[in-house]
Amino acid sequence: MNKKLSWLICSLVVLSVLVTACGQKATPVPTATKPAAKTTSSGYVIPVQKCAPNCTYKDMVVGFIQTGPEGAWRTANNASFDEYAKTQGITLKVYDAQGKVENQISAFHTFNQDPAVNVIIIAADDTKGFDDVLKEAATAGKLVVLEDRSIDSPASMYYTRIGSDFVAEGQKSAVAMCDLLKNFTKKNVVEVSGAVGASAGIDRAKGFRQKMGDCGITITASQTGNWTVADTKPVVAAWLKDPAIKDFQGVFAHNDEEALGAIQAIKEAGLQPGKDIMVLGLDATKDAFAALIDGTLGADIECNPLLGPQVLDATLKGLNGDATMPSFVPSNEGQFFASQGADALKAILPTRKY
Ligand code: AHR
Secondary structure, three states: OOHHHHHHHHHHHHHHHHHHHHOOOOOOOOOOOOOOOOEOOOOOEOOOOOOOOOOOHHHOEEEEEEOOOOOHHHHHHHHHHHHHHHHHOOEEEEEEOOOOHHHHHHHHHHHHHOOOOOEEEEOOOOOOOOHHHHHHHHHHOOEEEEEOOOOOOOHHHOOEEEEOOHHHHHHHHHHHHHHHOOOOOOOEEEEEEOOOOOHHHHHHHHHHHHHHHHHOOEEEEEEEOOOOHHHHHHHHHHHHHOOOOOOOOEEEEOOHHHHHHHHHHHHHOOOOEOOOEEEEEEEOOHHHHHHHHOOOOOEEEEOOOOOHHHHHHHHHHHHOOOOOOOOEEEOOOOEEEHHHOHHHHHHHHHHOOO
């Protein structure tokens, strides 16, 4: 018998033994099917992940692009992501852009090329400049989530944004400033804006202007304080010396660091914040709470930085192809006033986490 014939006979014998042993016909082994890509209502095509639809936190490798250091709010925002990632076993690769959008774009590009990364989360320094890296992310199969700040790119280019409604914060600020100035005849307000290009500042400015006319507020000067005490103090000090500007009764600061810088400048000019000039900030940090308690800060509109759990939970849904996610999920926020009284504010202070 030649070799080929004996191999064929052996194979037939083995096959018939197997079929007889099982007593039934062999059934085909099912092959794993890749889930089809789904699209959210904003038109974002969710990239299909290898682990979907059963991805867990441990499958999540996040390229996290942060703005850079901006004060207590940003520190709390970072900590919220770090802590939740640690408890859930999520891998976070954090990039600190030092406040420069060009650094963010190059980090985005790097994460797009990193085969280990399946998610990119960004708090954008600017509203503009992200279209190309977003297209690149779609091609590379990376899920993109915006935390905190918005961008001008269409919502069909990212899964969702989770953060504050900054226009609403600006509107609340104007209403609160109207209340702070209710006993003043003149209502001249200077504005210390956020870093140029950031959505938080652009939208707060917009919301404030939508409501300030209700009580006759006029904005007499506006300049960036770059979110910091250090940059704000000289701006306000210069306004207080400028004959064309110094007659102002209110400071609308786009965050608490800037409000604290304004308070320092007003005190150093020999005036009394909370009496001669009313100051309003946003964030509701612990330091600002202390200023509310001593009456130097008139009102504080909360902006919630503790977004880690909410953002990372939504991200897991995206990894598993959940197309029901809205393109914007606002965070819950309150507001606080010096007029609530020191005792009431002191009772709230221990509950503040940042
Ligand atoms: O985008 C949110 C803003 O950014 C906060 O108000 C500010 O403090 C922060 O750094």
